[in-house]
Amino acid sequence: MKYSEMNAEQLAAEKKSVESLYEELKSKGLKLTMARGVPAPEQLDLSINMLLHCLDGDCRSKSGADCRSYGVLDGIPEAKELFTDMLGVEPSEVIVGGNSSLQMMYDTIIRAMQLGVLGSEKPWSKYDSVKFICPAPGYDRHFAMCQALGIDMITVEYKNGDLDIDEVERLAASDETVKGIWCVPMYSNPTGITYSDETVRRLAKLKPAAKDFRIFWDNAYCVHHLSDDRDSLLNIIDECKKAGNPDMVFEFASTSKISFPGGGISVICASKENIDFIKKQMAFQTIGFDKLNQLRHVKFFKNYEGIEKHMRAHAAIIKPKFDLVEYMLEKELQPRGIGEWTHPKGGYFISFNAPEGCAKRVVALAKDAGVILTDAGATYPYGKDPHDSNIRIAPTFPSIDELRQAMELFCVCVRLAALEVRV
């Protein structure tokens, strides 16, 4: 029976019953964390050969470069190829970096603040304020980065399962201090949304007031399908070229959730003109990234087909976890009419919307009973969810058995929080 259809007496009885369920689960002394999108150890074991045969003493790029030594700022050609094939770009449109695409994003923005990007009239920090458009719910580290670097955030909520492109167009055109937009365009963190073709085309055709506006295209989950039933995403770099805005996008990706989260390789893609400009700035920061790790990845994956195959092995491990979460939510919450959740075809998250005003309470209840969830609000700029509703469920790290226990508790917490509001 739906909570909305219960009378006061029924709700009170249900609350009493759920309270006792909660106490029972709490007494089990769980210690689980589902706070972040982290691959499980079994997923990392898929790349064990990188820690065994490794390079077998080899250290030469096919370009002839000794990968042990200095240089090759933009990455060895065979590492570029892995990414050009994955992302549909040219080698001249790529810099292969170190172990963190987050670092590439941060470095890109702090350089923009201090020095400007290609076409900037002045460094961004010379404006009284700089603003970024932040689709939400979104990735907390994007928002935290803006906050740390003094960039104001304008929240734009998703609409009908896609970016609210009308609002984005309006905001970009409104003010030359609006310098950028954060996008996780495929299997978005946390919503699982993939931008429609129309949305990508309209983004590519944006007419921002700022000549040095940039789309920060964090394509973190571009090959992270859960099955053969896949979303597809238009190539933003192609679309920007077609739209006469070739320099308007910086695309980022990495192997953090392909090989190793802490020991992968990252990439920034953009127009050749952007890349040349970035390389000139970057040459003062470093002589080059770790080419041995780039070579290690090439030798392990061989080519893009190797990555594709590898991702199927990841999916085989994590798909059952997504299935379990959806099963538990359907079984426990659907009949009671509380909460809404996404059905992603890829990525690392299920986005759950609790009844308005309940998210913080759900997270606190779960924490008190030993299950750590992402902080409520974290998926919104400044950590403030205007509805206090969104909770990011990250099912990949726990084992199936742990996940079952955690979700059992989670559903009880949602029921209890929903009842507390009604009773």
Next chain:
Amino acid sequence: MKYSEMNAEQLAAEKKSVESLYEELKSKGLKLTMARGVPAPEQLDLSINMLLHCLDGDCRSKSGADCRSYGVLDGIPEAKELFTDMLGVEPSEVIVGGNSSLQMMYDTIIRAMQLGVLGSEKPWSKYDSVKFICPAPGYDRHFAMCQALGIDMITVEYKNGDLDIDEVERLAASDETVKGIWCVPMYSNPTGITYSDETVRRLAKLKPAAKDFRIFWDNAYCVHHLSDDRDSLLNIIDECKKAGNPDMVFEFASTSKISFPGGGISVICASKENIDFIKKQMAFQTIGFDKLNQLRHVKFFKNYEGIEKHMRAHAAIIKPKFDLVEYMLEKELQPRGIGEWTHPKGGYFISFNAPEGCAKRVVALAKDAGVILTDAGATYPYGKDPHDSNIRIAPTFPSIDELRQAMELFCVCVRLAALEVRV
């Protein structure tokens, strides 16, 4: 016979003879580079086991952390230990980073510009100008970094084989926009100078006008002795503590010239308060550096004694190259009384001072005959050597035979340039 003692006729005859020597060498079509301090392939082979046995599948830090995964921003404890033993600091005074200490320096400065350092009243970029004291001749990449980030440089020439600490004290105290000083305090690039104990103590006792003044202590060559006849350097972090200036220094080092230039690990050391402040800023840039490479280094070197032993093997390879350069200079130039050069006990360079006004010409002559040297002027801020005299000789990369040919040509170029000025 010294050129200074030759009459016009003798000089003309000598010039003619040297010109023909130069043409003869030029006709050999050499193609050699001594432009940068790069280890030879044989030196990199010393660490081949890192590319063979590598990790043998192991990926656990002794802390329990899975080095494949996210996190541990400041580095795994066993990697910290390598550096704490090497540099005489506490684990809480260390962040172990990625493959580039240059990147750590750049990131430190761009954060200072954008956000400030511990104790800053405001970000450095909010001043009309920011200045760094730049002992010269020095490391070109330090100077280029300042120029790229809009920091003005004040050149302070070395004096009597040591830092001109009187002048440094005066400059630091003169103006609150003087925010830092670059130091390569041991086997300095390119002079080979190691700061005396008095100099280090007076640096630690500086009374800068800027409360957020920082010594950038690039201890790049701290274990890079050429033999058992070693220089020694006081511990700046200890001395700053004793002097009541615990937060005034950022120390940098790396394994770039210990293991692999492109695939090593780097470190920043500073007071715990500085490190805590930096970690808070850095947490927005990255979730953590490559811990697998940190673990790889620990497994290979085991401990600081392992590094010490390894450096003796490096010395065995490069000491003969330094000996050869000094031998050639003594044989070819000393009798003719042209040029002065250093006799370093470690590091990667011999610093050569050509007769005033001759450095650019020497480098150009060498280039025309197929030997690339570091650009004349590169060792001074803005690339401008006021004496047009200093040339950095980097003997490590070529083979002994190549180096002999290169130095033969070099000496002829110096003679020719010196004669062109006199005749």
